Structure formats: structure tokens, C-alpha cells
Amino acid sequence: MSERQLTEAFVELADTLVDDFDMMDFLHQVTVRCAQVLDVSAAGVLLTDQRGELRVVAASTEQTRLLELLQLQTDEGPCPECFHTGRPVAVADLSTTAHRWPRFTAEARRSGFASVHALPMRLRTEVIGALNLFGAEPGALDADTIRLGQALADVATIGLLQARAIRHRETLAEQLQTALNSRIVIEQAKGVVAERRKIDVDQSFILLRGTARTSNRRLSELARAVVDGSAIV
Incomplete structure (x- = not known):
């Protein structure tokens, strides 16, 4: 990853901190950029809802999203542990964690x-979620990569907290709840597009997201239109 690409990644994330930024698109971009910048196979983000419970809100691949869901269903894995302790969790070789998780x-x-690493998404003492990083090969991420990953997680956290400050009439919990509700509709739309186009769900999400951007529509808005049949992607 060149210095220019790294700078672009941070600028891109910072550029979403505007009054009407699309939270779901922002969170997805966080996972994609983390996978690219940190040279890992995939990334996912879990955040707390208004009841303080972890929920899957974004993943760079469908496979990763399902793994994140499994962590929540079983309450085991690096992300829940990272969230509850507020500390990074590093597993260089998953073959050693069969008894643990x-x-x-x-x-x-x-x-x-x-391999898998989880980094807390926090501002001072407030932990709002965790960032999961998956590797296809055994091996721990070096200290510089961990620091960079934490910096990206911090940028994402600041983005979410900035949204709360901009929309002072709403709380962060309400925004996250809206994002969680939107996630359900997006998953439905992914299935509709995948079935119609005869493609896999990762490809259908790329198509949905690209269409939303080119048509200047929110991802969740387009997804609802696809599900109710008023839009075809």
C-alpha cells in the first residue's frame, strides 16, 4: 500500500462526514478499505444497537457477514471478546482456538x-463495536499494521459519533438502529438481485451499491424499491 493510497483511504472516509452521508455505504466502505489497506482477506464491523447488543452492520464479503452473525449467535469469537474487554484480540493461527471458540x-x-484480529471501535472509554480482520494465511499482523488498523477503526468511530453531533436531534443509538433496520432490507434486495441476475450475493451487492451511487440514491432507499418492485437492478 503506497503512501498515496493510504492517504486516499483516510480522505475518503473523512469525506463522508457530512450532514447527509449514507451510513450503510460508509460502514461498507470502512470494511473494504480496511481489507485493502491492511492487506487482509476480509473485514467486518459489529456495532451496538440501542439496547447495547452487538449487531452485524457491514462486511466486505458475504462469507464474512455470515461468520460475524455466527459470532453473535454463539457469543463466541474475537469480536464479542474484543467488544466486552475493550482490548484488541489477535489470533495468529485459528487451529489453536478449537477449545476457545x-x-x-x-x-x-x-x-x-x-487467522483473525479484532480491534475495538471506541472513543476514550466508550466502546461502540469492533472491527474484525480475517486472514487466509496463519500469522500475526505486525505492530505497525495493528496501529494502522486501529487508526482506521478510530476514524470510523469518529464518523459515527460525528453523525450524532450533526444530527443533534437524534441519538447515535437511533441512527444505529436505523442502520440495522436498513441492513435487513438490503439483504432482501441482494437476494432479489442475485436471483434475477443469476449471480452470487457479493456480486449483487456490488451492483446495488454501484446503482445507488450512479443514480444518487441512498443504498437503503434503492434496496426498498428493489424489494417492493418499484425499481429493477
């Missing part, structure tokens, strides 16, 4: 992942 480890290895 049996179901997560088995599914992650079946999905082709061999």
Missing part, C-alpha cells in the same frame, strides 16, 4: 480463514 473456529477454517 469451537463453532466459530470450525466455520472460519471451513471458510478458508487461518
